[in-house]
Amino acid sequence: VDGSFEPVARRKIDLKTKPLGALGRIEELAVQLAVIQRSLMPNVATKHILVFAGDHGVVDEGVSAFPARVTVQMVENFLAGGAAINVFCRQYDIGLSVVDMGVDTTFARHPLLIDKKVARGTANFAVQPAMTREQALAAIENGARAFLEQHAVTPMKIVGMGEMGIGNSSSAAAIICAATGLGSAMVVGRGTGVDDEGLKRKREVIDRALRLHRPDPDDGLELLAKLGGYELAGIAGAVLAAAANGCCVVLDGIISTAAGLIAYLICPAVQGYLVAGHRSVEQGQQAALQRMGLSPGIDLDFRLGEGTGAAITMNLVDLACRTMREMASFAEAGVDSGNI
Amino acid sequence: VDGSFEPVARRKIDLKTKPLGALGRIEELAVQLAVIQRSLMPNVATKHILVFAGDHGVVDEGVSAFPARVTVQMVENFLAGGAAINVFCRQYDIGLSVVDMGVDTTFARHPLLIDKKVARGTANFAVQPAMTREQALAAIENGARAFLEQHAVTPMKIVGMGEMGIGNSSSAAAIICAATGLGSAMVVGRGTGVDDEGLKRKREVIDRALRLHRPDPDDGLELLAKLGGYELAGIAGAVLAAAANGCCVVLDGIISTAAGLIAYLICPAVQGYLVAGHRSVEQGQQAALQRMGLSPGIDLDFRLGEGTGAAITMNLVDLACRTMREMASFAEAGVDSGNI
Incomplete structure (x- = not known):
């Protein structure tokens, strides 16, 4: 895989409405699939x-x-x-x-x-x-x-x-x-x-x-x-x-x-x-x-x-791919992002 | 719950086509739901x-x-x-x-x-x-x-x-x-x-x-x-x-x-x-x-x-309920049950 896409993917999941890293393993899977598919909208529909x-x-x-x-x-x-x-x-x-x-x-x-x-x-x-x-x-x-x-x-x-x-x-x-x-x-x-x-x-x-x-x-x-x-x-x-x-x-x-x-x-x-x-x-x-x-x-x-x-x-x-695609960011939801 | 139903439920899962206990936690959940619902066909459809x-x-x-x-x-x-x-x-x-x-x-x-x-x-x-x-x-x-x-x-x-x-x-x-x-x-x-x-x-x-x-x-x-x-x-x-x-x-x-x-x-x-x-x-x-x-x-x-x-x-x-309902027994599938 091309690891250069990883920081972009990680940034997207980090800005979603949750404490940093709070979805643990699901976040890791979301980032991995984004990197494999080189997409911020990864899916495993089939x-x-x-x-x-x-x-x-x-x-x-x-x-x-x-x-x-x-x-x-x-x-x-x-x-x-x-x-x-x-x-x-x-x-x-x-x-x-x-x-x-x-x-x-x-x-x-x-x-x-x-x-x-x-x-x-x-x-x-x-x-x-x-x-x-x-x-x-x-x-x-x-x-x-x-x-x-x-x-x-x-x-x-x-x-x-x-x-x-x-x-x-x-x-x-x-x-x-x-x-x-x-x-x-x-x-x-x-x-x-x-x-x-x-x-x-x-x-x-x-x-x-x-x-x-x-x-x-x-x-x-x-x-x-x-x-x-x-x-x-x-x-x-x-x-x-x-x-x-x-x-x-x-x-x-x-x-x-x-x-x-x-x-x-x-x-x-x-x-x-x-x-x-x-x-x-x-x-x-x-x-x-x-x-x-x-x-x-x-x-x-x-x-x-x-x-x-x-x-x-x-x-x-x-589930991880869906979270990456569908979950709102702090900005989208109008939620304060705390001290992250 | 009425624990008297547990042995019946456990017997059903034990006779399914897998080594005894090989689905671990899923078997425990299947038995628990069977006991809660007092049914060998438990479901959590809603x-x-x-x-x-x-x-x-x-x-x-x-x-x-x-x-x-x-x-x-x-x-x-x-x-x-x-x-x-x-x-x-x-x-x-x-x-x-x-x-x-x-x-x-x-x-x-x-x-x-x-x-x-x-x-x-x-x-x-x-x-x-x-x-x-x-x-x-x-x-x-x-x-x-x-x-x-x-x-x-x-x-x-x-x-x-x-x-x-x-x-x-x-x-x-x-x-x-x-x-x-x-x-x-x-x-x-x-x-x-x-x-x-x-x-x-x-x-x-x-x-x-x-x-x-x-x-x-x-x-x-x-x-x-x-x-x-x-x-x-x-x-x-x-x-x-x-x-x-x-x-x-x-x-x-x-x-x-x-x-x-x-x-x-x-x-x-x-x-x-x-x-x-x-x-x-x-x-x-x-x-x-x-x-x-x-x-x-x-x-x-x-x-x-x-x-x-x-x-x-x-x-x-x-998944556990579905396994209890749908998975075949050794007898149903014609599979030798080994030394269980």
């Missing part, structure tokens, strides 16, 4: 969430509380309109598409489904790279294409990045450990809800994988190929494509944020387009956000993913 | 915010960064639709009324304005009680009537409590100090933005008032009469009336929360109807919430009042 889905070989290690077939079942649930993200998108007038990046099945065609499958799931990263470098590149490209094709149909002002994939919190945590240098005890959480025994196993699996692969912490593509998932690659590609098209990107929980970090490592200039969707219960998400200089504005104790936190924050971005 | 306004004699002590006439000017701004709360209510389809409880002027009639004025501002509580016990009672009754008259026009499922009154963060902080026993250094913040010198003065004024009045910490009416404001009394009355009519009440920042605490001290049974609107920058708000056993789900660094935090949370309550 909103869309892309839910990227994929399966994970690492589930063979017993790292999830749910069986792998739940990935397919939940994609069917998204397509039928019954999942949390469907409810949230209806509440906030957000369009929804599901992108099959690597689910271990063949889906029937469906108007909400975008087929970008690279393979029917990754290899088990505890024993070999999750994918080849070629597969990782193809998946990033497919993710970018998913965004671009949807953008061609309904141009988006803001896009949320959701995901579904049993096992993917292990992949995300491994990437965050590798990228930040933090130990697994600081990063790895319970995902969908493993017990103490399962958490211990999950941390051991990730420690083992990190010793096996020794990835370069600054090489996003290498982190992705060795430890990632196809839905994470899809998100990374979509983030790159969205930022390149001037579209604000809202991340979600630990998986979406780890995938955003991959995009950031590949191209740090995406940072100005990124918004943290919420603070997840998964502690590793915070480390990934910090690595990108982002901080979340809502903390609802979510640990679901799908884009649920992103949906709420997309609405807050909408 | 939403309203009441902004109570009043002036404060204590501004003579130099406790605010804005001059007292800003109370009148901001009420005019609300009526003209230019303030933050107007934008927020438009965003969330929330009705808005302004209740003149004690502003130091005579307003022309306006469709959004409800006249419940008791007096043209309180006395300076640093040197005498803010109001007489009779005035405090009349103001509580007027606040209840404001709710009931609006409720007769458009029956509310949820109501947000906003306020405007230069000087009122001093009144709220004094009430919270007295009710919780915490010292002013722990409770008193910068309000609309006083500097270090102003903050020191504000704390000294409140310490002096507490020594002068020595109010009974458990007597809500006495706290209100000695340290309160007419808009706080109005909110307290409206909270009592709303709870008595089975309407969920969303509090806002430190002033709204202090007024909610007055209602709670008068009648602790209101607790089950109360929702914390947000975590304010004003540290004293947290102490008042804790006194009532409430905790906020959003922390956007707000310190504006008007009902702005309440508006956002009312939308989250709406």
Whole structure:
């Protein structure tokens, strides 16, 4: 983004009828969107969430509380309109598409489904790279294409990045450990809800994988190929494509944020387009956000993913833009501005 | 509320297609509204915010960064639709009324304005009680009537409590100090933005008032009469009336929360109807919430009042009800429920 517009945007919000800075995070979002759109009348009238889905070989290690077939079942649930993200998108007038990046099945065609499958799931990263470098590149490209094709149909002002994939919190945590240098005890959480025994196993699996692969912490593509998932690659590609098209990107929980970090490592200039969707219960998400200089504005104790936190924050971005456009200034309202 | 309905409500949310508890705060709100409405299909389709306004004699002590006439000017701004709360209510389809409880002027009639004025501002509580016990009672009754008259026009499922009154963060902080026993250094913040010198003065004024009045910490009416404001009394009355009519009440920042605490001290049974609107920058708000056993789900660094935090949370309550109504269960969606 071109930061030179920021002082102009900040001046506009500072002159509105409220104590200086009294709308906190909403003011920050208003300024960010004004800068992204280079406009003092920013808007995010067209909103869309892309839910990227994929399966994970690492589930063979017993790292999830749910069986792998739940990935397919939940994609069917998204397509039928019954999942949390469907409810949230209806509440906030957000369009929804599901992108099959690597689910271990063949889906029937469906108007909400975008087929970008690279393979029917990754290899088990505890024993070999999750994918080849070629597969990782193809998946990033497919993710970018998913965004671009949807953008061609309904141009988006803001896009949320959701995901579904049993096992993917292990992949995300491994990437965050590798990228930040933090130990697994600081990063790895319970995902969908493993017990103490399962958490211990999950941390051991990730420690083992990190010793096996020794990835370069600054090489996003290498982190992705060795430890990632196809839905994470899809998100990374979509983030790159969205930022390149001037579209604000809202991340979600630990998986979406780890995938955003991959995009950031590949191209740090995406940072100005990124918004943290919420603070997840998964502690590793915070480390990934910090690595990108982002901080979340809502903390609802979510640990679901799908884009649920992103949906709420997309609405807050909408509110922020509206505040920038519609709220009166001290001069317009004839209100004394006090000692600001 | 009748807590016997809670296990039934919790069972319904636990069987939906997500890991147990994965929607955190939204699940808690869904259960609370189901209990309030004794329904597994809760809804808050009709939403309203009441902004109570009043002036404060204590501004003579130099406790605010804005001059007292800003109370009148901001009420005019609300009526003209230019303030933050107007934008927020438009965003969330929330009705808005302004209740003149004690502003130091005579307003022309306006469709959004409800006249419940008791007096043209309180006395300076640093040197005498803010109001007489009779005035405090009349103001509580007027606040209840404001709710009931609006409720007769458009029956509310949820109501947000906003306020405007230069000087009122001093009144709220004094009430919270007295009710919780915490010292002013722990409770008193910068309000609309006083500097270090102003903050020191504000704390000294409140310490002096507490020594002068020595109010009974458990007597809500006495706290209100000695340290309160007419808009706080109005909110307290409206909270009592709303709870008595089975309407969920969303509090806002430190002033709204202090007024909610007055209602709670008068009648602790209101607790089950109360929702914390947000975590304010004003540290004293947290102490008042804790006194009532409430905790906020959003922390956007707000310190504006008007009902702005309440508006956002009312939308989250709406989302929570919708999630309870619309989200599929594991059985309905044919999804394996894992090890829950």
